[in-house]
Amino acid sequence: MAELTINDIIKEENLVYKKTKVMTDNVMHYCPGCGHGTTHRLVAEVIEELGIQDKTIGVTPVGCSVLMYNYLDIDMQEAAHGRAPAIATAIKRVMPDKFVFTYQGDGDLAAIGTAETIHSCNRGENITIIFVNNGIYGMTGGQMAPTTLAGMKAVTCPRGRDVNTMGYPLHITELIAQLPNVLSKTRRTARVDFRSLK
Amino acid sequence: MEKELKLMKGNEAIAEAAIRYGADAYFGYPITPQSEVIEYFMEQNPIERTGMVVLQAESEVAAINMVYGAAACGMAAMTSSSSPGFSLKQEGLSYIAGAELPCLVLNVVRGGPGLGTIQPSQSDYFQSTKGGGHGDYRLIVLAPASVQEMYDFVQIGFDLAFKYRNPVLILSDGIIGQMMEKVEIGPQRKRRTMDEVIKQCPWATTGKTANRERNIITSLDLVASRQEEFNRKLVKKYDTIREKEVRCECINCDDADYVFVAYGTSSRLCMKAIDLLRKEGYKVGLVRPITLFPYPSKIIAGLAERVKGFLTIEMSTGQMVEDVMLAVNGKRPVKHYGRVGGVVPTPEEIVDAMKNFMKGE
Known part of the structure; x- marks a missing residue:
């Protein structure tokens, strides 16, 4: 069998992967190595795969991913800090045939928006919450988040998170998993392994 | 046709008016002296009467953000509260004004500051008319003096909200909310169909169809010159309102x-x-x-x-x-x-x- 040339490889029938049309061509503002690009793409690919681009409404949080609406080619709303699940609740209630998701960081979802998160889950709102946990406040410059690990240093705990005065990292996903109306909880890692890039 | 007259509390009249207007959603949280609003809604079960969504939120903050979410879909959405709860709604109102969304909000004012009292007051005037939340914005503020006006201002309020894509506040007080008077009730209007909503609100997040660009509802612009331009646009809108809507x-x-x-x-x-x-x-x-x-x-x-x-x-x-x-x-x-x-x-x-x-x- 003859070896494939580069021209063979790029033929349409040989393509195994391409950029989803649910993503726009806008250049991302994220820092090098940030996982948001990967998670945005995963969300976009799922929307394409399910064929729900015209039925999906996304809600972006306050945090680095506030500008997610620049990158996904769907209708989106930008929420006040922590309020995305309340907004998503209303969208789904007034348009039950739509698919509604929020995309939230740990500061947004597990600190300022804890009430909205827990109560939307407790009501069993038919929405999807995509929780992107990096254990830090990224956009504002690396302050301690509710999920910052014990002993981990951040600009608002320069000597490391002291659990006696700052509490332990909040296991919000485990908390929510206890609620009877929560349909499913999954955990995935979106991590760039820099060693493999060398 | 014979007039339909009812003896109602102000708080009940406003809820009935919203159902009859064909409003799409109400989100509320209990607080004296306006809890009858959500109680009346729940009793009437408007999802059966007109398909209107009514939900008791976990807080005033959540309720106003639910209004944001529904309004951004082009829906006629409302919430109500009383002074301490209304302070909590200021964040959401600022975002709603910043995203230029139409909605109706009701404040049945009680005495303050702080937890104050549950008795009637008019001490939220500054908060209501000068902005209330952060940033340069205004609400259109209607002040009813009777239960009939509580009823009538729902239609006027929603119409103004959609005309200007601006939040409208009905500024009432504990007396107007609690007292009972004779009210002339209007006919039941049909809620808009989804097609009608899309036609009226082409900017709304109703799902990106192939025939249009995606719709984004946001109050954020990180480019200072563009944000200033937006602020100027709001000023122009408020000037038009000053010119045309004085009552x-x-x-x-x-x-x-x-x-x-x-x-x-x-x-x-x-x-x-x-x-x-x-x-x-x-x-x-x-x-x-x-x-x-x-x-x-x-x-x-x-x-x-x-x-x-x-x-x-x-x-x-x-x-x-x-x-x-x-x-x-x-x-x-x-x-x-x-x-x-x-x-x-x-x-x-x-x-x-x-x-x-x-x-x-």
């Missing part, structure tokens, strides 16, 4: 030497005081602003050309009086009389206040 009632002003300026419950008390004063031969009138933003400044400025003075009656330590002073611009004396903390002045007190004012005290 005001002038009672017995034609021959008046002195006039009261009062809104809501205080204006009702002034009506009685005017009766008493006129029986004693005093020529006294009343300017009742119905819109508090836009404020009827031109009407007051016009009256300042010929009347001898203005006395504002407010259930506050003097808030609206500042707008009257601005309108009168030093031409005539302007004074304030009010009771606060949930205390309602009597017509006799108001008569005495006017007599003292006329004497120059």
Whole structure:
């Protein structure tokens, strides 16, 4: 069998992967190595795969991913800090045939928006919450988040998170998993392994 | 057709009006003295009557953000609260104003500051008319003085909200919310179909179809020059509202030497005081602003050309009086009389206040 040339490889029938049309061509503002690009793409690919681009409404949080609406080619709303699940609740209630998701960081979802998160889950709102946990406040410059690990240093705990005065990292996903109306909880890692890039 | 009349509380009238208007959603949280609003909704079960969504939120903060979410879908959405709860809604209102979304909000005012009292007050005037939350924005503010107006202002409010893509506030108080009066009920209007919503609100997040670009609802612009441009656009909108939407009632002003300026419950008390004063031969009138933003400044400025003075009656330590002073611009004396903390002045007190004012005290 003859070896494939580069021209063979790029033929349409040989393509195994391409950029989803649910993503726009806008250049991302994220820092090098940030996982948001990967998670945005995963969300976009799922929307394409399910064929729900015209039925999906996304809600972006306050945090680095506030500008997610620049990158996904769907209708989106930008929420006040922590309020995305309340907004998503209303969208789904007034348009039950739509698919509604929020995309939230740990500061947004597990600190300022804890009430909205827990109560939307407790009501069993038919929405999807995509929780992107990096254990830090990224956009504002690396302050301690509710999920910052014990002993981990951040600009608002320069000597490391002291659990006696700052509490332990909040296991919000485990908390929510206890609620009877929560349909499913999954955990995935979106991590760039820099060693493999060398 | 025969008129449909009902004896209702102000808080009930507003809920019934919303159902009959064909509103799409109400999100609320209990607080005295306005809990009857959500109780009436829940009792009526509007999802059965019209398909309207009603939900008890976990907080006032969540409720106003639910309004944001529904309004951004082009829906006619509303919430209600009373003073301490209404303070919590300021964040959401700022975002709604910043995203230029239409919605209707109701504040059944009680005395403050802080937890204050559950008795009626008018001490949220500044918060209601000068912005309330952060950033340069205005609400359109309607001030009902009767249960009938609580009912009627729902339609006026929603229509204005959609016309200008701006939040509209009905600024009531514990008396108007709690008292029962005869109300003429309008016919049931059909809720808009999804096609009608999309036609009316092409900007709404109703799902990106192939025939249009994606819709984004946001109040964020990180480029300072563009944000400034947006702020200027809002100013232009508010100027149009000032030009076109002033509502005001002038009672017995034609021959008046002195006039009261009062809104809501205080204006009702002034009506009685005017009766008493006129029986004693005093020529006294009343300017009742119905819109508090836009404020009827031109009407007051016009009256300042010929009347001898203005006395504002407010259930506050003097808030609206500042707008009257601005309108009168030093031409005539302007004074304030009010009771606060949930205390309602009597017509006799108001008569005495006017007599003292006329004497120059």
